[in-house]
Amino acid sequence: MTNLLEVKQVSKQFGNFTALQDVSIEVPKGSIFGLLGPNGAGKTTLIRIVNQITMPDAGSVYLDNEPLNPQHVRDIGYLPEERGLYKTMKVGEQALYLAQLKGLSKTEAKERLKYWFDKFDISHWWNKKIQELSKGMAQKVQFIVTVLHKPKLLIFDEPFSGFDPISANVIKDEILQLRNDGATVIFSTHRMESVEELCDRIALINKSKKILEGRVSDIKRAYKSNTFEVGLLTQDNAGIYTTIQNKFEVAPADFKAIDDQLKMKITLDKDASPNELLQYLSNTGQVVRFNEVIPGINEIFIKSVEEHE
Amino acid sequence: MSNLKLIIKREFIARVRNKTFVVMTFLSPLIVVAMASLVIWLATLNNDEARKIAFFDETGLFVSDFKDTDTIDYIDYSKLPLNDAKDSVVIKKMYGLLYIPNKNTNKELASAIQFYAEEAPNISVLNALEDVMTSRLTHQNYRDKGLDLEMIENSKANVNIQIENFSGEKTSKMSSYIKMIFGGAAGYFLMMFIIIYGNMVMRSVIEEKSNRIIEIIISSVKPMQLMMGKILGTSFAGIFQFFIWVILGGVLLTVATSVFGLDQPQITGVDQSLILEEGSQEEIKLLFQDILKLPLGTLVLSFFIYFVGGYFLYSSIYAAIGAAVDNETDSQQFMLPIILPLVLAIYVGFFSVIENPHGTVSTIFSMIPLTSPIVMLMRIPFGVPWWEVVISMVLLIASIVFLIWLAGRIYRVGILMYGKKPTYREILKWMKY
Numbered sequence: 005m006t007n008l009l010e011v012k013q014v015s016k017q018f019g020n021f022t023a024l025q026d027v028s029i030e031v032p033k034g035s036i037f038g039l040l041g042p043n044g045a046g047k048t049t050l051i052r053i054v055n056q057i058t059m060p061d062a063g064s065v066y067l068d069n070e071p072l073n074p075q076h077v078r079d080i081g082y083l084p085e086e087r088g089l090y091k092t093m094k095v096g097e098q099a100l101y102l103a104q105l106k107g108l109s110k111t112e113a114k115e116r117l118k119y120w121f122d123k124f125d126i127s128h129w130w131n132k133k134i135q136e137l138s139k140g141m142a143q144k145v146q147f148i149v150t151v152l153h154k155p156k157l158l159i160f161d162e163p164f165s166g167f168d169p170i171s172a173n174v175i176k177d178e179i180l181q182l183r184n185d186g187a188t189v190i191f192s193t194h195r196m197e198s199v200e201e202l203c204d205r206i207a208l209i210n211k212s213k214k215i216l217e218g219r220v221s222d223i224k225r226a227y228k229s230n231t232f233e234v235g236l237l238t239q240d241n242a243g244i245y246t247t248i249q250n251k252f253e254v255a256p257a258d259f260k261a262i263d264d265q266l267k268m269k270i271t272l273d274k275d276a277s278p279n280e281l282l283q284y285l286s287n288t289g290q291v292v293r294f295n296e297v298i299p300g301i302n303e304i305f306i307k308s309v310e311e312h313e
Numbered sequence: 314m315s316n317l318k319l320i321i322k323r324e325f326i327a328r329v330r331n332k333t334f335v336v337m338t339f340l341s342p343l344i345v346v347a348m349a350s351l352v353i354w355l356a357t358l359n360n361d362e363a364r365k366i367a368f369f370d371e372t373g374l375f376v377s378d379f380k381d382t383d384t385i386d387y388i389d390y391s392k393l394p395l396n397d398a399k400d401s402v403v404i405k406k407m408y409g410l411l412y413i414p415n416k417n418t419n420k421e422l423a424s425a426i427q428f429y430a431e432e433a434p435n436i437s438v439l440n441a442l443e444d445v446m447t448s449r450l451t452h453q454n455y456r457d458k459g460l461d462l463e464m465i466e467n468s469k470a471n472v473n474i475q476i477e478n479f480s481g482e483k484t485s486k487m488s489s490y491i492k493m494i495f496g497g498a499a500g501y502f503l504m505m506f507i508i509i510y511g512n513m514v515m516r517s518v519i520e521e522k523s524n525r526i527i528e529i530i531i532s533s534v535k536p537m538q539l540m541m542g543k544i545l546g547t548s549f550a551g552i553f554q555f556f557i558w559v560i561l562g563g564v565l566l567t568v569a570t571s572v573f574g575l576d577q578p579q580i581t582g583v584d585q586s587l588i589l590e591e592g593s594q595e596e597i598k599l600l601f602q603d604i605l606k607l608p609l610g611t612l613v614l615s616f617f618i619y620f621v622g623g624y625f626l627y628s629s630i631y632a633a634i635g636a637a638v639d640n641e642t643d644s645q646q647f648m649l650p651i652i653l654p655l656v657l658a659i660y661v662g663f664f665s666v667i668e669n670p671h672g673t674v675s676t677i678f679s680m681i682p683l684t685s686p687i688v689m690l691m692r693i694p695f696g697v698p699w700w701e702v703v704i705s706m707v708l709l710i711a712s713i714v715f716l717i718w719l720a721g722r723i724y725r726v727g728i729l730m731y732g733k734k735p736t737y738r739e740i741l742k743w744m745k746y
Binding site for chain 1: 533534745
């Protein structure tokens with residue numbers, strides 16, 4: 005798979021403040037990429053560099069194997085985190101204006117806007133002013149303007165903040181559809197759990213440095229500890245627990261269950277097979293729960309930050 | 314369409330559609346007319362009211378000289394005792410009491426006359442009184458010394474210097490005033506334009522910033538394009554407004570003349586009578602020649618260049634300020650670099666240039682870019698050597714390029730900074746980002 009976007013060793017300094025330090029990422033064509041990290045990590049600075057709003061102090065950025073140049077502005081659609089619209093301008097007019105700024109002709113922009121407005125069933129907003137609309141409504145207009153010029157690369161900064169769950173789902177589906185049609189998508193968010201299921205690849209950024217990058221499944225595999233959550237129905241919970249404790253690395257677990265069962269987390273050696281554990285457990289009692297503990301992105305983040313410090 | 318054109322178009326439409334703009338466009342000519350009428354009316358009101366001045370003349374010399382004028386009514390209290398006269402003036406709320414004591418000599422008398430009043434009297438009133446009495450005492454002195462009054466009157470000469478330049482063209486003495494009015498009006502108008510439209514540029518920047526639409530736009534256009542688009546679009550709106558005023562003024566004048574029957578001859582008649590007081594028929598002819606002789610072509614061209622130049626210079630500063638702050642209240646602390654040179658330029662213009670258009674102060678300030686648009690505009694009607702104008706314009710254009718570049722750097726960083734009131738020091742740092 006070729007990469008649509010390649011960021012190579014980019015650094016950015018604002019006075020004494022280091023916003024980015026030697027950050028490299030690779031975004032494969034047609035993938036959904038998650039740029040994750042806490043507030044102030046440098047995500048927005050990186051996105052602004054890709055959008056050519058800010059120039060990097062060092063390093064280079066390639067879009068479709070070409071060094072970034074002003075023409076590329078038209079290949080990128082960017083929905084910023086802090087987003088707004090002209091309050092006193094009519095919805096249709098400003099959508100047209102913003103589309104034309106992205107290089108669409110007036111007639112083309114009108115046609116495409118009509119398609120999207122019909123799709124979201126908001127055609128009757130055309131002559132309204134933004135100040136008459138709710139925040140969620142304005143976000144829909146902003147989304148349309150972001151994708152209208154059919155960019156190769158779509159960048160969404162905190163895309164789902166401000167949307168109600170229903171609208172958020174509509175937008176999520178539209179983004180997936182755009183990806184299926186060939187666009188490459190970057191999500192940037194500090195709410196890491198919210199996009200991990202959507203992303204093929206992620207990069208974690210903390211305090212101006214990239215600390216982790218790769219396929220979500222690879223990362224999870226690397227960070228899983230061969231730990232299993234077990235629920236066991238026995239005659240003598242305390243006794244059995246002591247017995248198991250002697251054989252395996254066990255920690256008490258807490259999860260919701262209907263009946264009084266023995267709840268625990270059992271960690272195996274790296275190469276050990278869970279089958280042997282399961283066999284042992286089924287001989288000891290009735291296994292009602294047995295599932296592998298897969299670390300969440302938040303846990304992985306915390307772990308990898310600790311590893312780096 | 315290129316992005317710059319799109320931005321200019323949007324800014325222009327946004328300005329022109331604004332309700333305040335529409336209202337001001339049509340209301341301000343009316344306000345100006347109303348204000349002017351009010352001022353004229355108040356002035357006449359003030360003049361109508363003649364001041365009552367009582368006099369107590371022990372000498373009896375001046376009684377026949379105190380004749381009522383438009384502004385002063387004289388009342389003779391010489392027959393009353395002095396204290397009664399004073400009381401009476403206070404009770405009747407007269408302007409004051411002029412006390413002329415009896416003295417042995419005219420010389421003594423001249424410095425013994427007193428004026429009693431509640432408040433310090435108006436200078437022009439005092440002058441009028443002094444004139445009357447000086448002339449009477451002078452005549453008295455002539456007579457005492459045995460001089461023939463008539464002979465003295467006849468021997469008085471009245472020198473009236475005729476002004477002519479070296480190529481033999483005559484000019485009127487009024488021409489300085491005309492030049493002053495032309496220059497002053499142009500300079501003042503430029504200052505108003507800079508303040509009003511510069512503020513609009515600033516507000517428009519702040520609006521985009523506080524709306525956060527800047528974040529969306531900035532991924533499509535270069536900050537410099539956006540800033541220039543704003544400055545140009547807003548200035549076109551200003552020129553458009555000016556055009557409407559010119560047309561509106563023309564229509565109003567036509568309507569006024571036809572409705573009130575103030576036909577042309579009458580108006581010129583009024584003008585003539587005003588000028589007649591200043592000089593002879595010959596003077597008027599020269600005056601009109603002078604107006605026509607003003608380098609109108611140069612005047613209009615240089616007005617245009619300094620006008621556009623001055624506006625660009627200042628509105629780029631306004632744009633940078635707008636980008637640096639979050640709201641209009643915060644912008645106050647950065648207004649000094651704009652208001653100070655503007656006020657300075659106007660003061661230099663109205664004091665130094667009028668006093669001495671080609672003096673050192675006027676010349677220097679017509680070179681310094683921040684003050685040159687206004688000061689040079691005021692100097693030009695007096696005839697400025699072409700090389701001075703060229704130096705001043707080159708300096709102006711160079712500093713416009715520099716300031717727009719500098720403002721662009723501040724703008725670029727400022728539009729993406731929120732929530733913090735920046736200091737001058739921080740803004741200096743932004744220039745290096």
